[in-house]
Amino acid sequence: MATWWEQTNYTGTSSINKDAPRLLVVAFDFGTTYSGYAFSFRDDPLRIQSNQGWIAGSDQLISLKTPTCVLLNQRQEFDSFGFEAENKFADLAEDNKHHGWLLFRRFKMILHNNENLSRSTTVEDINGKSMPALTVFTMAIRYLKDHFLEALNKQKTGIEDKDIQYVITVPALWNDKAKQFMREAAEKAGIAKTQLKLSFEPEAASIWCQTISTDIKESLTRSGKQYMVIDLGGGTADISVHEKQIDDTLKELHKASGGPWGGTIVDDNFIEWVTKIIGKSTMQRFKDEQMEDYFQLLREFEIKKRNIKTDSTGNITFRLPASLKYLYRKDNRDTLKDRIVAMGLSDVVKYNGDKLRVDASVIKQWFEPPIYNVIQHVQQILSKPNMQKVETIILVGGFGECKYAQDILKKAMHDRKIFIPEEPGLVVLKGAVRFGHFQEIVRSRIMTHTYGIGVVGEYDEQEYQNAGEVSFHRDRNFVDIVVFDIIIRAGDETSIGKVITKGPYVPSALHTTHFVIYTTETFDPKFVTDQGCKQIGMLTVSHANGRCQDDNPLMASFIFGDTELYVKAVNIRTKEEFSTYIDCL
Template structure:
């Protein structure tokens, strides 16, 4: 739902808050197609300086717990401090977004580990990250046009389509805590944004996604997860979702993990821990070098891959082990010549070993996609759009082309920026998405007339001289139901106090009977402020629930106020 405040702003700015990398982009309403991405981010220095259009989702806190640096700057400063043994008390946090993935018991107290394994509440890190991106954005906007105020900006924050209602609310609350006006904030679903952006590309791609009736799957493959949605282009040009979103932990960080496990076997966990403590810049150079090799690796590649390590790591091995590295490789029964040291700072690794690090997550991704395509409702889906940073991997693309039959795979240019750019178009025109698939059955608890044939006596209560049944699940929308973005359900009541509290329940069951049934849960409570100017008994209130937006919203038609769910887990 686009508020009147959002419609009057001059700029739309989008934040792509990723597991491994984050960035922003913006465009003016008078020229929405002129998209300006964030300025280039730099890592390291000298000839090895790395240039990127996104920066790592990394936060550095000083010994007092205050914010110091974000992104590449956070990692590089921490490395410099460690080199001088001055990093004690400083805390570096990386890849903490994964804490929100399928966390059924998510609360604002959820914690994450820093680089040294010490835990901290995650919520402030999300606030710090969004605040940093916002301030960086404001400086960039100020260079474009004189007289622009912060209140002239509508913000779009991208979130995975598969995320639960409470995870979306977690991100909204973090953005509001980062000084973003909630009236000018819109959440956007990442696969939808990618789909929207593909419509703007060359004729070949547009032909697959922009023709009325075309159905296609969008796979947003990032650092942490694969987020999958299926869309159909309607005759009016809008999108409708035809299958509820799904996902899995099949992103690029799992390849990184396999690589680090291999290094741990070769060099020893103690050596890696010491490297992180004493030669932090070498550690980051190792991980960044592998990131480059990972993104360029081909499934058909038969040539060995050379990865750059550091002399300091080899020295640590000599410190902890009486064996040479070559002797250690032999003792681990690693296939002969599959991994071979080159000098003191490189490893030669045969391609089959590299492929084995990709295999697990990509096998699961392909299996899941094939199972989706086998469903009857998906028979017209003939195209897959692959986006996201890990989606740029040639290995991933080749595996998908070879092992997913009957569909065409399209990887748009700058696939890693497709979500960010599509989020801007969505911010300018949220009505471009016309319907979505509901992931749960939602409703409220109520009473119905007691029936001896249908109901158990234990829920029987006397109300106003009539036998009723309590805890009945009054359904508003059902799981897998397609609802328009403006789909509304209205309940009428007379208030009894200044604040009206309406508990909202959900379940994955299609036809729940009671809110106490197994699998039914109290999602949260809608809290609305009633008018104090008119006696309660004279007020006739309509509370309207809106289910087709990217977030669950409600509106009180007597006061005209909108409200969000107060999630049970956040109380």
């Protein structure tokens, strides 16, 4: 049960110190579809190394990342990750030995906008079998960490684990629950809390673009220049706006935003389209019985997807696996050619041998939902009065490599310069490494939510009538109402490490106080029960030596601007301190 306090009106601000830089920084880009890592040493931070050895099992698909896939054996123990996991599961399925094995793919999206996320949240494998999501995330991060350490040891650098700064990239639009979930998974994977930082993906891209020497450098690196970063990933589109400061730091101008508009939507549209032709039962058998061919079909589409352009015309050829044709013939009386004619697709789809030739106009339709959602959202941001000086848009991310997405965005944003860095799918990863070395490079961020704590406010009849179902205590003619005591508001700019201190608070119990933290997107909430207000966590403070509650007044400090919210409480009488990252799970 929540506990509330009376409050006096002292507030103040200060700042916190940064940790000393470590000898090496490694960043893990944990993506919806692909993951990878990169690292560099303190004495040469821009010489960033990444793993070049991900084996796709296909000569056609060249990737500097590996699929975000986790394979568990029949005892629910970790077996493999990435391409290796996909290939091994496909081999097992080919021999009908995959029963009891679990393959988890694209599970990162379970963290997106999930208000019910908790440590007990589960995630399903490709056959619908559940496992605790925290376990699966932990296995994935542990694999990336161990793979990196093995690669590092081959260099014989003498670097010990305590010398390493770990960075994990996360979407800037994630809520506090998702960020904490990722942090806890990393800690369970063996990364010490003091060695771990979370880096916002579009922010990391912005940081790396400051190092690029190109003709457009003037639009990015000169003091006062404002620009937008669009990180088009597999699962989400993550958007932020920055201004370069005179001291070479970055200032955020608009709160991070975006949505579930990533490249996996295009993949899903492709599979849904093929399924309409061959039928649901045949597609399900194809996935179940010919897993290797199914993965190969997806990998081939990944190659085609990257090269579709707005001026692409004629037919795009896809090779249908022989196993798929065989299953279709077993399940259906008509031929594929007959099915295509019956569906009225003969003008845009041709089938001959093992080749399915699809008109480019059909394929482009698969791209439209996510891309046009991004365009609409970006235009809304740029239409705001304080965004008129934003001249340049940087496009990065795996889906940002897609030529069609690039072309459509350039056409829609013709009044802005669209800059696409070399290897846009690795820009976030490289920027996260640089962030690990120079964490002070981000000067300020815009708050996406209003934060506060619940306190007992004095009775005001008018406010009480407007409060709805509020928590209160009535004693004859005296009423206490639980109000939303605002610490910082949505839209406020806050410097990194800014500390806001409020109090003193009088505990409501003799021995223990629970600082209950609330958040909302509303700018000026009045009560903790206002629509949209959510309890996100608490800090518990012990004060056992007082004779009464007034003996232990408490000051509360909230540290904002970092990728996570940190809270500290101090007992004024005993000087005892309590602090934690807010437990949102």
